[in-house]
Amino acid sequence: MSNHLKDITLKIWRQSGPNDGGHFETYKVDEISDEASFLEMLDYLNERLINEGNEAIVFDHDCREGICGTCSLMINGQAHGPERATATCQLHMRKFKSGDSITIEPWRAKAFPIVKDLMVDRSAFDRIIESGGFITSPTGGAPDANLIPIPKPVADAAMDSAECIGCGACVAACPNGAANLFTSAKIAHLNLLPQGQAERYKRVEAMVETMDEYFGSCTNHGECEAACPKEISIDVIALANADYRKAKVKNRKQLARN
Amino acid sequence: MAQVLHGRGPVTATANKSRKKRPFLLDLYSTAVGKKYAMAITGIGLMGFVLFHMIGNLKMYFGAADLDHYAEFLKKLLYPLAPKGAVLWILRGGLIAMAFIHIHAAVSLTRLNRTARPVRYQSERDYQVANFASRSMRWTGVTVFLFLVWHLLDLTFGVTNTVGADGEFIRANVYDNVVRSLDRWPVAAFYILANIALGIHLFHGAWSLFQSMGWNNPRFNKWRQAFATGFATVVVVGNVSFPIAVLAGVVGG
Ligand code: HEM
Numbered sequence: 001m002s003n004h005l006k007d008i009t010l011k012i013w014r015q016s017g018p019n020d021g022g023h024f025e026t027y028k029v030d031e032i033s034d035e036a037s038f039l040e041m042l043d044y045l046n047e048r049l050i051n052e053g054n055e056a057i058v059f060d061h062d063c064r065e066g067i068c069g070t071c072s073l074m075i076n077g078q079a080h081g082p083e084r085a086t087a088t089c090q091l092h093m094r095k096f097k098s099g100d101s102i103t104i105e106p107w108r109a110k111a112f113p114i115v116k117d118l119m120v121d122r123s124a125f126d127r128i129i130e131s132g133g134f135i136t137s138p139t140g141g142a143p144d145a146n147l148i149p150i151p152k153p154v155a156d157a158a159m160d161s162a163e164c165i166g167c168g169a170c171v172a173a174c175p176n177g178a179a180n181l182f183t184s185a186k187i188a189h190l191n192l193l194p195q196g197q198a199e200r201y202k203r204v205e206a207m208v209e210t211m212d213e214y215f216g217s218c219t220n221h222g223e224c225e226a227a228c229p230k231e232i233s234i235d236v237i238a239l240a241n242a243d244y245r246k247a248k249v250k251n252r253k254q255l256a257r258n
Numbered sequence: 259m260a261q262v263l264h265g266r267g268p269v270t271a272t273a274n275k276s277r278k279k280r281p282f283l284l285d286l287y288s289t290a291v292g293k294k295y296a297m298a299i300t301g302i303g304l305m306g307f308v309l310f311h312m313i314g315n316l317k318m319y320f321g322a323a324d325l326d327h328y329a330e331f332l333k334k335l336l337y338p339l340a341p342k343g344a345v346l347w348i349l350r351g352g353l354i355a356m357a358f359i360h361i362h363a364a365v366s367l368t369r370l371n372r373t374a375r376p377v378r379y380q381s382e383r384d385y386q387v388a389n390f391a392s393r394s395m396r397w398t399g400v401t402v403f404l405f406l407v408w409h410l411l412d413l414t415f416g417v418t419n420t421v422g423a424d425g426e427f428i429r430a431n432v433y434d435n436v437v438r439s440l441d442r443w444p445v446a447a448f449y450i451l452a453n454i455a456l457g458i459h460l461f462h463g464a465w466s467l468f469q470s471m472g473w474n475n476p477r478f479n480k481w482r483q484a485f486a487t488g489f490a491t492v493v494v495v496g497n498v499s500f501p502i503a504v505l506a507g508v509v510g511g
């Protein structure tokens with residue numbers, strides 16, 4: 001049996017476009033099932049707004065199963081809301097109580113400009129990936145599994161980093177607006193695997209320096225790790241920091257050979 | 259993955275300088291990660307200084323002759339191989355350079371971080387793990403710096419610490435100078451406050467430097483915070499004991 005939550009007050013950021021100042025607007029949801037997901041609660045509110053002839057609240061979402069990284073939202077001051085290791089689309093209303101007041105804001109960072117209401121443009125992440133988040137060796141058809149033996153702990157560590165869905169919660173949660181967790185997760189994912197070795201140092205230098213153009217600087221608060229829906233550890237940041245230093249030296253030597 | 263939107267201006271980068279060719283170290287220092295290496299390395303240097311400074315000052319518990327002799331010894335480091343005071347001045351030069359780089363990196367990274375989020379969150383943040391120490395690095399750092407200026411004026415140059423009406427200050431009488439200074443309770447209070455700020459700075463900083471340098475290994479990761487806490491405690495307890503000992507009359511009584 002599902003229970004129902006009553007009298008939810010929502011304070012939601014409304015902003016008509018990138019250049020609008022924006023403001024909080026208060027909405028009431030009289031009753032909602034505790035089985036509803038957070039986004040379904042917003043759908044329900046939007047349906048009502050549309051029926052009343054008002055503009056729906058714009059927010060990002062796609063897969064709604066926690067794998068695409070499209071959903072966002074700062075919920076009561078926490079990226080992806082109060083539940084650990086959970087993207088907003090996987091957050092459910094049973095995490096809240098009747099009579100609760102919930103404040104919803106978009107991610108805020110210079111590199112994530114607000115498109116409308118709660119939707120932000122995260123293409124700065126694409127710039128980082130484009131600069132080095134790939135391998136270029138021809139891989140041909142699908143190779144046999146285990147053709148390249150990889151020690152289990154290495155495969156596990158690479159897999160843990162590869163879990164990153166690029167949602168931007170790390171940047172949103174970081175008091176400095178730094179993207180070190182995202183960038184380092186992408187670096188660690190490829191740099192740990194044999195396939196990523198050829199471009200390892202070129203990759204680190206390019207990705208770290210592209211990150212530098214858009215984002216703030218890490219001071220090791222650890223808020224990113226706490227906000228990450230995939231619980232990616234700040235250990236990857238240390239790995240990228242160590243690799244960046246090696247890369248600067250090695251790339252310099254390589255260039256000197258040319 | 260993030261989406262690309264068409265029909266609007268491009269997302270602008272916070273850094274608009276193109277990367278130009280520079281000497282290697284300057285090039286390294288030009289990135290945020292590079293500045294963090296500089297902060298960590300200079301931080302380690304300054305940590306070494308505060309630790310040995312505290313240990314050296316423990317000599318005051320053995321009396322005036324011991325402390326004054328220790329001050330003389332510092333001047334005579336490597337003497338007669340090097341002239342008197344030469345090594346001490348090299349060490350001082352290093353300290354000044356490290357402090358300058360540390361503060362320069364702190365200021366420029368703080369400004370970078372401000373530009374990275376020009377519009378703050380309009381509702382209250384609910385921090386999960388960021389602690390008082392990590393969030394107050396700038397304040398504790400500035401407190402330590404202001405104290406440092408006062409401390410030099412007081413005990414090195416004697417500007418605020420003179421004997422009698424004729425305004426005399428005898429620099430070599432380290433023990434007397436320290437006792438006379440810390441016997442004034444507002445000075446003792448400032449001294450204690452600044453050292454607590456230093457302890458808070460190091461509680462985060464001495465952990466943070468491992469991450470900045472990429473010193474991360476499952477074998478010792480759990481010791482990193484313990485090291486920072488221990489280091490900060492040793493330095494603060496040692497330093498804070500001096501004004502208390504003077505006020506209680508244990509030293510100079
Ligand atoms: C005016 C004086 C100072 C200022 C403004 C200052 C500021 C800062 C700031 C903003 C950070 C970065 C915070 C972080 O990354 O977590 C930092 C880190 C640090 N500071 Fe200071 N600080 C000062 C003095 C000192 C002193 C005197 C010491 C040592 C005795 C020290 C040791 C450290 C260490 C070890 C770190 C960690 C470096 C890292 O994370 O890589 N600082 N400082």
Ligand code: FES
Pocket residue numbers: 060061062063064065066067068069070071087088089090165
């Ligand atoms: S909508 Fe895809 S992760 Fe939330």
